Amino acid sequence: MTQQLDYWTARALLDWQIEMGVDEAMLDAPLDRTTLTDAAPPRPAAPRSAPAAPDMPAGEAARSAPQQAQPAPPRDGPDPVEAARAAAQGAGDLAALEAALDGFTLCPLRRGARATIFGQGSPAARVMLIADPPGAEEERTGAVFAGPAAGLMDRMLAAIGLSFDAEDAAQAAYAAAILPWRPPGDRPPEPGDLAMLRPFLERQVALVDPAVIVPMGAACHALLGGSALRLRGTWAEALGRPALPMLPPARLLDNPSGKRDAWADLLALKARLAP
Template identity: 40%
Template sequence: MPKDPERLRATLLAYVEALRCTGRQSVRLRSGWRRGLSSLFLPIQGAVSRPLSVVQAPLPKENQPSLESIATPPSVPPEPTDRPERARRLEALRQTTAGCRRCPHLAAFRSQVVFGVGNPHARLLFTGEAPGAEEDRQGEPFVGPAGKLLTRMIQAMGLQREDVYIANILKCRPDLPPGTPGNRKPAPEEMDTCLPYLREQISIIRPEIIVALGATALEGLTGLRKGISALRGTFLDFQGTPLLPTFHPSYLLHKPDLRLKRQVWEDLLLVMERLNLPISERQRGFFLTKS
């Protein structure tokens, strides 16, 4: 989460707008979060004369929620428990993102929005940073070389792509100057703008574990600017959901080191253990060096 109050306020207001577009009228917040979020919109001592309210934000005037209605909703609708309802909500969100133009430079550059793919009831969600060229063409995340490796990693866990959910923080391919090959890292402000869509995907799917693929994805989710080597192997928290950072598959492709592959596999073993998935002795021995 961004540490700068102004940046955090902008992210929260973008999140409110995304919720409004999907028909959500309220969200569930823990009491500690209510106090913390409320403080963001209270006046700074000696700086302003009155509190900043959500009404002052550049949101459409109709059905505009107030901070009070978000922090302490009078009633919270029951979360969806059936697959059709979750699929319906995901499709509604997909349609909303398809027309998104919050980042005009990205909207002009993209071929299409790359929303996400997988099981609406997935227990495990993988997220990367942004679509690449191949994902932009096909409209599905992780379908290029790194995506093929991710598929093999999922299969090594005894799962299929259809069992999990795969997404990116950014739904558009980051733009590049004409004729420039490759891809670029998304900017923090781009991820902040698009993150509310991923938050809503997570809210709908309610995975038991999130795996952040790469340092950029981890920064976009948590604001942490640390290398994966320093944080991998340890579960963090993302709004109450365990979050495990590990190396991005593209990093494994560029650096085919057996020890690195073993580190990623050990991370996935932690996920399997947390999900109570069966683990064979053969699986436990993947990528171990032979003595």
């Protein structure tokens, strides 16, 4: 049975091929290039409207002619990005921000979601992880990390002395998702969703005020403009903070060979946090 690739694995494979110098996509079937010519294909003739019947009024003739596509009318109602920014900025603490996010109904993702995934861990943490959008297990549990990925994430943090449950701020970690709601069919985040919900994430980062953020998976694309596979291991800046891109635990479960790179990234994070 053929195993289907998930989106992020397929994207990582494509990024690897590009880095290896692959610059041309082949067709599914062979192409006999000896039969191709340089001549341009004939342009289709423009459709002609039938002449009006002698007894047809001019108005009826105009209505029977083919209609040209009209531009879509402007969208009514408030601008969703501005509405999100106003709601986020009006929140004075994380509890108020979570309530504002849960009540934000202008995003289509909100209408089909079963849970709002807001945050996980201690808000006093110096490290804030920004993870992939929630999947079915995260939506069911309400946690940023759930299932086997949560277990691996806990072990990764414990290896450098951090924990979501730690009371000491020096050992605490906090996590949020790049989107608070599960996209339908677990599709990749769309630019409109990311732009609309970014004010809530920016406000969440400002309220937690971490020393370092760690974008993972889709968050690397959204905040740094590249894949985690390509960017990992290199310090950057995102949302006004030092940022260390890392592979998400779900990807490490599917590709255990990446755990060596993840360990190197964890050591870099630990060194950055050292007093």
